[in-house]
Amino acid sequence: MHEASLCQGLLDLVLETITQQTTPVKKVTEIVCELGPFSCIEPTTLASCFELFAENTPCEGAKLTLTRSIVTYTCQECGYSADLRKRLFHCPNCGSDNIHFNGGHGLMLNALRVDTEE
Numbered sequence: 001m002h003e004a005s006l007c008q009g010l011l012d013l014v015l016e017t018i019t020q021q022t023t024p025v026k027k028v029t030e031i032v033c034e035l036g037p038f039s040c041i042e043p044t045t046l047a048s049c050f051e052l053f054a055e056n057t058p059c060e061g062a063k064l065t066l067t068r069s070i071v072t073y074t075c076q077e078c079g080y081s082a083d084l085r086k087r088l089f090h091c092p093n094c095g096s097d098n099i100h101f102n103g104g105h106g107l108m109l110n111a112l113r114v115d116t117e118e
Helices: 003-019 043-053
Strands: 025-035 063-068 072-075 081-083 099-102 107-116
Touching: 003 025, 003 043, 003 107, 043 063
Parallel strands: 025 063
Antiparallel strands: 025 107, 072 081, 072 099
16 A cells, blocks of 8 residues: 555645644645656545544644546657547557657645634
């Protein structure tokens, strides 16, 4: 279950980010992340793990909002490029299966919503 190590990394990143703010952060209320469609991350498992890892930290009780990123692909034969909208592993333009996916493998932290001490 790699979600546990991802949760620890995400929590570390969030905690590091909030300690670097000029206005002290009292509590993290929402964490917005983007999942790549090829990341092999189960959103429900990630959210459950994060809930456990966040206990007794400023992230405890924070809402974890997960969205799926859109991946683009490029055909290496004809140069056709588009957003991947469905499982498609051949070029709709020339039929080649020599396509390159641009991203889609990771977990990206996009935004934090926090309550400050002021």
